[in-house]
Amino acid sequence: MINITDKKDCCGCTACLNACPVQAIRMNTDEEGFSYPVADSDKCVKCGVCDKVCPMKNGEKNNDMIRAYAAFAEDGGLREKSSSGALFSLCAEWILHQNGVVFGAALDEKHRVCHIGIETLDKLDLLRGSKYVQSEMGNTYIEVKSELENGRMVLFTGTACQIEGLLGYLGKNYRNLYTIDVLCHGVPSPKLWHRYIKEQECCNKSEAKDISFRNKDDGWKLFSMKIKFASGKIYRNKFYYDSFMRLFLGNVCLRPSCYKCKFKTLHRNSDLTIGDCWGIENYMAEMDDDKGTSIALINSEKGEDLFKGIKDKIIFKEVDVNRALPKNSESLKELVVPVRRKEFFDLLNSGADMKKMVKIIQKPYWYRCVVKVKKILKIGD
Structure with missing residues (x-):
């Protein structure tokens, strides 16, 4: 039990x-x-x-990564709608064109992040783009198994732990199952997310209708949180100013299992691993135009099949995975539990507003002054 x-x-x-x-x-x-x-x-x-x-109780049987690529879609419009290089969208299209089903995370009408399955291209926008909240799985694993047993091709996308959960649930290998995990920093509290949205709706006196966690109007590297409201108003703020993104990236609101995640490894049981190829401008500048470049780690023969299926629609180059994903990258390294994590959740449960909660992770005034002076001295060099 x-x-x-x-x-x-x-x-x-x-x-x-x-x-x-x-x-x-x-x-x-x-x-x-x-x-x-x-x-x-x-x-x-x-x-x-x-x-x-249970993936947390069972030993890892991880694939050996075959190779890594920096890549992005040739279709600029598709890339613009995607958080990174649009590799997920292209893989999903490949599956759907073969009468397959694609499962992934979507925002519902109450702004909850939930896993759903889609069967047509017109529904793909629901799954496209990052959602920085842990998705509710519901009966998704049961639905995936049903589609597999009916002989349909299935693409399941999620975090590494969700992939492991699915594979543990299925208990056997299905040739018609393809899995893609996304490089994950950790998952923040859904309670915080709903507090944030409620506060945004209150401040803007209108219901949130369209939410983008990774808007690229100012480029891929300086992405923004963007919310369109029923009234026509639009909120847009860079990730380093937006209160939700600051708390998320400050690690203070993550699930306890995320701080020492056993699935943060280069050897994963998914067929394909995708994420942002941060730092690509430093070692392969020709692959960076600030519109979004993905890293793709091919972990299996089925991962090779997925990549081959989209090869004619992408620009790609093989990369040294140790440069693209060094051991100290957020998607691989163990995270330190913030000292004030409990204090943060006490504030959240007391009804504190976002501004007050953000102060939990704000550096003291003296520290900010030191950083500013160092920047000035560096400019003067």
Whole structure:
């Protein structure tokens, strides 16, 4: 029977919930806004399936990465709509053109991030673009298995832990399953996200209708949070000014399991790993025009198939993965739990506004002065 005694031991993938043969497990949301499985001891038949499928409890059997590429779509319009180089969109199109199904994260009408499946190109916009909130999986794993058993080609995209949860739930290899994981910094609290949106709607006196976590109006490197409201008003702020993005990138609001994530490795069980190719301008400037460059790590033969399927629609060059993804990159390194993390969540639960919560991660005045002086001296060199 699943029993979470230390929250660091649960990534919230819901493999246990989907796998339970007697529906004895439900997901409960804690005071931080994260969901954890709880088993009903009266229903539980002690079959052990929940422990067997849990990616946090089972040893890694990771693929060896075959090669890495810096890449982006030739289609400028598609790239503009994407967070990075539009590789996910092209892979999804490849699957859909073969009558397949694509599963990924979408924002619903209540601004919750949920996994859904799509079967037509006109729905692809729902899955496109980064969503910096942990997605609700619901019965997605069950739906994926049903499509696979019916012989359909399936592309499942998510974080590395969600991929591991799916593979554990399925329990066997399906030739018609393709998986893509996105390089992940960590997942912030859904409770914080809903507080942020509520405050934005209150300040703008209108309902949020269209949200982009990675708007590239000012370029890929200086991306912005952009929200369009029903009234026609638009909020847009660079990531280093936006309160939600500051708290997220400051690591103070992440799920406990994210600080020492066991899936942050170059050797992953997904077929393809994609993410931003940050720093590409420093060692392969010809692949950077500030419109978004992706890194693609091919982890399996099926990953090769995916890449071959989109090759004629992308610009790409092989890269040294140790330069593109050094060990100290956010998507590989272990994160330090912020000293004031508990204080942050106390503020969140007390109803504090975003401005007050951001002060938790703000450097003291003397530190900011020192940094400013150092910048001035560097300019004067």
